[in-house]
Amino acid sequence: MPRGCRQPAPGARSGGATYCRRGGRTILRYPPGLVSPKAKDTARPALARDALGVGLRPPFYDALQTTKPPVDYVEIITENYLRPDSPPNRHLARIRALYPVVMHGVTLNLLGHAPLDEEYLQKVTDLANALAVPFVTDHLCWSGAEGVSHHDLLPTPYVPELVELAAERACEVQRRLDRPFGIENLSTYVAFERSSMPEWEFYSRVVKDSGCWFMLDINNVYVSSVNHGFDPRVYLEAIDYSRVLQVHLAGHTKQPDGTIIDTHDQPIIREVWELYRFAWALGGPFPTLVEWDAAIPPLEVVIEELAEARKVRA
Numbered sequence: 494m495p496r497g498c499r500q501p502a503p504g505a506r507s508g509g510a511t512y513c514r515r516g517g518r519t520i521l522r523y524p525p526g527l528v529s530p531k532a533k534d535t536a537r538p539a540l541a542r543d544a545l546g547v548g549l550r551p552p553f554y555d556a557l558q559t560t561k562p563p564v565d566y567v568e569i570i571t572e573n574y575l576r577p578d579s580p581p582n583r584h585l586a587r588i589r590a591l592y593p594v595v596m597h598g599v600t601l602n603l604l605g606h607a608p609l610d611e612e613y614l615q616k617v618t619d620l621a622n623a624l625a626v627p628f629v630t631d632h633l634c635w636s637g638a639e640g641v642s643h644h645d646l647l648p649t650p651y652v653p654e655l656v657e658l659a660a661e662r663a664c665e666v667q668r669r670l671d672r673p674f675g676i677e678n679l680s681t682y683v684a685f686e687r688s689s690m691p692e693w694e695f696y697s698r699v700v701k702d703s704g705c706w707f708m709l710d711i712n713n714v715y716v717s718s719v720n721h722g723f724d725p726r727v728y729l730e731a732i733d734y735s736r737v738l739q740v741h742l743a744g745h746t747k748q749p750d751g752t753i754i755d756t757h758d759q760p761i762i763r764e765v766w767e768l769y770r771f772a773w774a775l776g777g778p779f780p781t782l783v784e785w786d787a788a789i790p791p792l793e794v795v796i797e798e799l800a801e802a803r804k805v806r807a
Contacts, residue, residue: 540566540593540627542778545799547792548785549594554584556792557591563796564592568782571598571629575616585624594624595739597708598631603662603676604649618670628738630675630708631666633659633699650685651695660702667705675708675738676700680716680745680755692717693731706738709779711768712761716745716753725768734776742769742802743784758787761798766805773806 544565547553556562567588574582585594598617602610621629634648649655659676667674678696690698700707709732718725744759761783769781783798 540595540780542780544780545802546595546780546782547795547799548597548782549585549588550785550789551581551584552789553792553795554588557588558584560792561591562792564799566593566595566780566782568595568597568784571596571617571620571631572600574620575613577623589624594626596621596624596626596629597677598629601631601666603631603633603666604655604659609662609665614666614669621670621672626672628673628675628706629670630677630706630738632679633663633676633696634679648679648681648683648685650687651690651692652687653689656695656698656702659699663699663703663705667703673706673738675706677708677710677741678713678717680710680713680720680753682720682752682754684721691723691728691731693728697731697733700733700736707732707736708739708741709737709772710741710743711772712741712743712745712765713755715765715768716755719751719753726771729768729772729775732772732776734772734779737776737779739780739782740769740772741782741784742798743786756787757784758789760794761801766801769802770805777806 546566546568547564549557549567549569557564557567569585574585576582588594596617600613601617617629663674663676676696676699678692681692696707699705711729714725714728717723718728742761742765743755743757744761744765746754746756746759748754773779781802783795783802785795
């Protein structure tokens with residue numbers, strides 16, 4: 494066994510993988526013959542490829558149940574539903590009877606220094622099984638250190654060693670979930686001198702090496718392109734759309750200095766719609782979801798944005 498590695502105890506939830514220490518991080522290395530998502534290539538989930546969904550937020554609970562608008566599915570923020578006896582879960586149980594549900598997390602800490610949080614991951618798996626979700630997504634980032642959550646989605650340099658770390662951890666998450674797992678691209682506000690590849694290559698390599706999927710946020714592509722001065726169409730042209738699990742659309746806020754912040758509190762702007770049209774022409778169809786997280790409007794406004802999505806891709 495390589496120096497610095499230890500074999501998990503028999504029956505450990507790692508599935509027989511070897512835990513290794515590298516650069517102060519704990520990673521998982523699969524032994525020969527171990528069935529992993531990369532080996533079996535977890536099948537594409539059973540959600541219509543042209544489906545249109547909304548992010549489920551408390552202001553929408555009643556309208557979704559009473560008016561039954563033309564929504565193909567809803568997406569929950571995973572962390573808001575991890576307590577089975579909570580009021581949000583009672584609403585979710587009724588909404589789940591009307592619409593398919595997918596899960597989108599914000600605290601997996603995929604690129605953190607600490608090992609994956611076993612208790613959290615088990616709760617996510619239990620919820621995914623209870624809801625029979627077709628897939629689960631989270632962000633490719635770090636969000637905490639030394640047991641403290643920063644409640645933010647923090648970027649990393651785009652370097653080969655982090656491709657390897659991300660791929661091994663994403664592979665383990667997908668194996669544990671036993672369903673497709675997608676990584677979302679961040680909106681970013683800083684760039685690292687250490688980066689040795691563009692963002693789109695970093696994400697593409699993680700998806701390819703892990704066997705997981707890409708959760709493409711087109712608003713985030715636009716936000717980062719403005720903040721860092723790259724052509725968003727070059728980004729979108731580099732994507733392998735056969736591995737795109739879902740697309741997110743949202744609004745943002747422009748700061749006085751020209752920096753754009755991914756706030757999800759404004760309507761989707763024309764430039765983002767144009768990028769959506771461009772991506773659809775390159776690799777559509779793919780499930781598409783509209784997100785609002787602040788200054789949330791009536792559900793009717795979100796339904797109008799779904800109608801706009803149908804027109805844009807027609």
